[in-house]
Amino acid sequence: MLAHFTNVITVFLMVAGLFIITARGNLIKKLVGLSLFQTSVYLLYITPGKLIGGTAPILSPAYTVYSNPLPHVLILTAIVVGVSTLALGLALTVRIREAYGSIEEDEILALDHSVEDDEARESH
Amino acid sequence: MALAQHLPALQVILPLISAPLAILFRRAGPAFLIVTAAAWLSFAIAIALFLQVDASGLISYPMGNWQPPWGIEYRLDRLNSFMLVLVSGMAAIVLPYARGSIEREIPHESHYMFYAMLGLCLTGLLGIVITGDAFNLFVFLEVSSLSTYVLIAMGRDRRALTAAYQYLIMGSIGATFIVIGIGFLYLMTGTLNLADMVPRVAVIESSRPGLAALAFISVGVSLKVALFPLHQWLPNAYTYAPSSVSAFLAATATKVALYALIRFYFTVFGDNFVFGKLPLPEFMLILSLFAMLFANAIAIFQDNLKRLFAYSSVGQIGYITLGLSFDSVHGVGASIMHLFNHGVAKGAIFLLIGGAVARMTTRQAAPPAPTFERIAGLSKAMPLTCFGVVLGGLSLIGVPGTAGFVSKWYLVLAAMEKGQWWLVGAILVSSLLAVAYVWRFVEAAYFRAPPAGRETGKEAPFALLIPGWLLILATLWFGLDTSFTAGAALDAAQQLVHSGN
Amino acid sequence: MRDDLVLRVVGRLLIPAILLFALYVQFHGDFGPGGGFQAGVMAAAGIIFYSLIHGLVATRRIVPDWVVETMVAAGVLIYASVGLAGILLGGHYLDYSVLSSDPIHGQHRGIFWVEVGVAVTVCGVMLKIYYMFASRGGAED
Numbered sequence: 112m113l114a115h116f117t118n119v120i121t122v123f124l125m126v127a128g129l130f131i132i133t134a135r136g137n138l139i140k141k142l143v144g145l146s147l148f149q150t151s152v153y154l155l156y157i158t159p160g161k162l163i164g165g166t167a168p169i170l171s172p173a174y175t176v177y178s179n180p181l182p183h184v185l186i187l188t189a190i191v192v193g194v195s196t197l198a199l200g201l202a203l204t205v206r207i208r209e210a211y212g213s214i215e216e217d218e219i220l221a222l223d224h225s226v227e228d229d230e231a232r233e234s235h
Numbered sequence: 236m237a238l239a240q241h242l243p244a245l246q247v248i249l250p251l252i253s254a255p256l257a258i259l260f261r262r263a264g265p266a267f268l269i270v271t272a273a274a275w276l277s278f279a280i281a282i283a284l285f286l287q288v289d290a291s292g293l294i295s296y297p298m299g300n301w302q303p304p305w306g307i308e309y310r311l312d313r314l315n316s317f318m319l320v321l322v323s324g325m326a327a328i329v330l331p332y333a334r335g336s337i338e339r340e341i342p343h344e345s346h347y348m349f350y351a352m353l354g355l356c357l358t359g360l361l362g363i364v365i366t367g368d369a370f371n372l373f374v375f376l377e378v379s380s381l382s383t384y385v386l387i388a389m390g391r392d393r394r395a396l397t398a399a400y401q402y403l404i405m406g407s408i409g410a411t412f413i414v415i416g417i418g419f420l421y422l423m424t425g426t427l428n429l430a431d432m433v434p435r436v437a438v439i440e441s442s443r444p445g446l447a448a449l450a451f452i453s454v455g456v457s458l459k460v461a462l463f464p465l466h467q468w469l470p471n472a473y474t475y476a477p478s479s480v481s482a483f484l485a486a487t488a489t490k491v492a493l494y495a496l497i498r499f500y501f502t503v504f505g506d507n508f509v510f511g512k513l514p515l516p517e518f519m520l521i522l523s524l525f526a527m528l529f530a531n532a533i534a535i536f537q538d539n540l541k542r543l544f545a546y547s548s549v550g551q552i553g554y555i556t557l558g559l560s561f562d563s564v565h566g567v568g569a570s571i572m573h574l575f576n577h578g579v580a581k582g583a584i585f586l587l588i589g590g591a592v593a594r595m596t597t598r599q600a601a602p603p604a605p606t607f608e609r610i611a612g613l614s615k616a617m618p619l620t621c622f623g624v625v626l627g628g629l630s631l632i633g634v635p636g637t638a639g640f641v642s643k644w645y646l647v648l649a650a651m652e653k654g655q656w657w658l659v660g661a662i663l664v665s666s667l668l669a670v671a672y673v674w675r676f677v678e679a680a681y682f683r684a685p686p687a688g689r690e691t692g693k694e695a696p697f698a699l700l701i702p703g704w705l706l707i708l709a710t711l712w713f714g715l716d717t718s719f720t721a722g723a724a725l726d727a728a729q730q731l732v733h734s735g736n
Numbered sequence: 737m738r739d740d741l742v743l744r745v746v747g748r749l750l751i752p753a754i755l756l757f758a759l760y761v762q763f764h765g766d767f768g769p770g771g772g773f774q775a776g777v778m779a780a781a782g783i784i785f786y787s788l789i790h791g792l793v794a795t796r797r798i799v800p801d802w803v804v805e806t807m808v809a810a811g812v813l814i815y816a817s818v819g820l821a822g823i824l825l826g827g828h829y830l831d832y833s834v835l836s837s838d839p840i841h842g843q844h845r846g847i848f849w850v851e852v853g854v855a856v857t858v859c860g861v862m863l864k865i866y867y868m869f870a871s872r873g874g875a876e877d
Contacts, residue, residue, distance in 0.1 A: 132408065145408070149407070155415060185370050192381075195377075211393065241829060244828070248816060248829065251812070258805055300822075
């Protein structure tokens with residue numbers, strides 16, 4: 112268990128993130144959950160790439176143990192993706208708040224349903 | 236070096252460059268010209284690549300001259316060269332349509348952003364299809380997804396915002412699942428190149444991380460595919476997005492996700508493992524049947540035409556996954572064919588409905604929802620639009636003479652090969668459900684009186700009618716001449732099914 | 737906050753240092769930790785810091801919206817044209833080795849321009865995001 116403690120942390124963050132996304136109705140909190148979920152993946156990639164005592168992969172006779180740099184590069188890309196997703200999500204939330212006056216999912220759904228009822232009444 | 240050699244790179248790079256150029260000009264006119272030119276050029280490139288692959292069988296392009304498996308490789312076989320034609324062809328048709336269509340849907344000062352986002356979306360979709368690198372696939376997936384969220388949010392109705400938000404959450408979860416799966420594969424095999432992975436995955440696929448990778452990728456891609464219980468994001472997204480976006484997404488986005496599913500199942504993990512040793516075919520069969528029957532049944536009861544055809548898309552995706560679950564040349568071939576045929580027909584329907592909506596829109600007002608009340612008696616005002624939608628609907632049903640018939644025929648053939656006659660019945664029942672929702676349109680448009688007070692409108696603007704009808708004619712063409720679709724799809728299936736591993 | 741003397745003085749001292757450090761990180765990226773992404777974020781942070789002290793209107797006068805949007809687009813174009821230069825000089829897309837007669841020097845030159853592109857786009861995107869959020873619903877605009 113202790114040998115795999117990074118994996119335990121990764122899985123905990125992953126599940127916590129997913130739980131927040133599903134269990135919270137607040138659009139901002141959902142985004143927090145999403146970010147947590149995405150961040151856990153960074154750990155999943157990076158922790159196996161690091162060797163204890165390993166250096167950066169610089170060719171030199173002084174070093175023999177290297178850490179794998181590729182996961183870091185991949186995750187740099189994933190971080191950019193995560194930031195863009197978060198920014199876009201927040202931007203959408205701002206627009207939703209301007210359009211509905213609320214960022215609570217149930218209130219927004221209620222507003223939508225009342226609009227749909229109105230539409231149905233108009234057309235009949 | 237000849238330019239022909241660099242076509243795989245240019246296929247993705249041209250739309251990619253068009254997006255920042257469109258932003259640089261900051262005006263709708265030049266932005267439209269640049270992105271449209273890029274889309275047409277990439278359509279031409281896709282056709283050239285399709286012919287090249289037809290001649291040589293396989294093309295590999297090392298990015299930055301870093302040889303695979305170390306560098307990123309663009310790898311073309313019969314399946315993805317066929318997909319490239321579909322995706323770039325749809326973009327080439329949707330873009331001219333968008334110019335007339337977004338006039339009333341999007342404020343004029345954001346038009347250049349719309350074109351830039353469409354260019355990026357095209358880049359992402361083409362990239363997913365062409366790349367031979369697992370992580371690169373994820374990056375392109377996010378490029379296309381993020382631009383798709385923006386495009387959906389550009390709809391005039393405020394529900395477009397919530398639809399985009401919902402899709403953002405679901406889509407990001409899906410993409411993250413995919414990247415977790417790819418992470419497991421990378422940890423176990425030490426490579427990201429899909430082709431290089433194949434022999435290494437064969438060794439570890441039964442191990443626990445291997446199975447976890449398969450599970451994560453399956454769920455993640457299924458979210459993007461909108462496979463039955465994971466389709467919740469799709470109806471709202473298609474309903475409230477601008478018309479041109481609905482058409483483009485319906486024809487390409489879920490199809491490209493299906494391509495990723497086929498790629499992971501048949502190439503990376505190998506169908507002998509996925510369909511031979513795991514209970515996945517039974518699982519997929521059940522979900523497909525649910526999609527075909529439930530989603531099509533839900534479609535019948537929709538009041539909004541766009542939502543009706545969105546649910547119909549979920550149902551049609553069921554046919555495609557049903558074909559995959561057979562794991563035979565005819566089954567997979569039927570899936571690939573249906574992917575193409577359904578994309579063309581559904582794209583046409585959304586384009587035509589968008590044209591009708593544009594005509595019904597009064598200046599400055601938000602476009603009205605195409606409800607059955609509003610389209611009552613529409614055939615008198617817009618005979619061509621209505622006839623086009625009916626022809627597209629016939630293809631969704633699978634009437635002989637339309638493209639939908641060809642792919643369903645192969646699907647039935649594959650079911651009979653497996654000796655599963657009851658599935659033929661299920662396909663028939665779901666086709667009857669399709670008859671029901673297409674008939675609802677016919678009944679409303681042709682046999683009901685126009686609502687009182689609606690001025691007798693004119694035909695939809697020709698700029699919007701022509702792209703839709705081009706696709707309808709393509710549907711009829713591919714219903715009669717199957718050499719392109721059936722030929723390419725069966726060739727691709729031949730390459731995929733039981734290819735060793 | 738414009739009247740806060742301490743903030744203004746600290747800002748005046750820090751902002752040039754932040755921008756300079758961004759440039760250092762940018763150009764030192766070939767030899768040590770650093771690169772376009774970090775440099776772009778730092779430069780944007782410097783400008784955002786200015787905006788926190790002097791307000792969005794003043795910042796938008798110095799770095800107007802069209803400049804920010806041009807930066808977003810230009811960075812991607814720089815990146816893409818480095819790749820196309822590879823094709824034009826007879827290599828593959830993004831092949832840096834052909835950018836100079838000496839392949840190692842070519843690699844150096846290629847990654848340098850790619851990092852410039854990354855820095856420009858990242859800085860532009862960060863500012864764009866900041867402008868979009870800061871200008872919403874406040875008294876500033």
